[in-house]
Amino acid sequence: MYEERLIDDLIEAGWYVLDTDIDETAFQNWRKRALLCLTDLLGPEHVYVLQFNDWIRHRGKLNLMAAGGVLAAAKEVAFGQRSAAGRVHPT
Numbered sequence: 001m002y003e004e005r006l007i008d009d010l011i012e013a014g015w016y017v018l019d020t021d022i023d024e025t026a027f028q029n030w031r032k033r034a035l036l037c038l039t040d041l042l043g044p045e046h047v048y049v050l051q052f053n054d055w056i057r058h059r060g061k062l063n064l065m066a067a068g069g070v071l072a073a074a075k076e077v078a079f080g081q082r083s084a085a086g087r088v089h090p091t
Contacts (some may be wrong), residue, residue: 007075010034016070022059031056048074
């Protein structure tokens with residue numbers, strides 16, 4: 001399913017942004033794509049969309065990791081399976 005793969009790709013892209021010490025351009029691109037995906041999938045008033053939006057208001061590692069967790073939770077709710085975000089990311 002396209003949307004499921006898109007969320008996986010966005011989760012991976014979030015890790016990439018972390019690996020680049022949160023490059024501003026990469027963060028902004030990721031934020032826009034992820035918010036659009038969540039909104040399309042769940043609707044603009046869904047709790048996960050609102051939480052994601054709260055976490056991405058400010059750039060930072062904790063914010064990015066929490067927003068990635070919201071993406072993983074949204075995937076599980078939307079598709080009923082475990083997400084790639086459950087993996088341990090090497091540092």
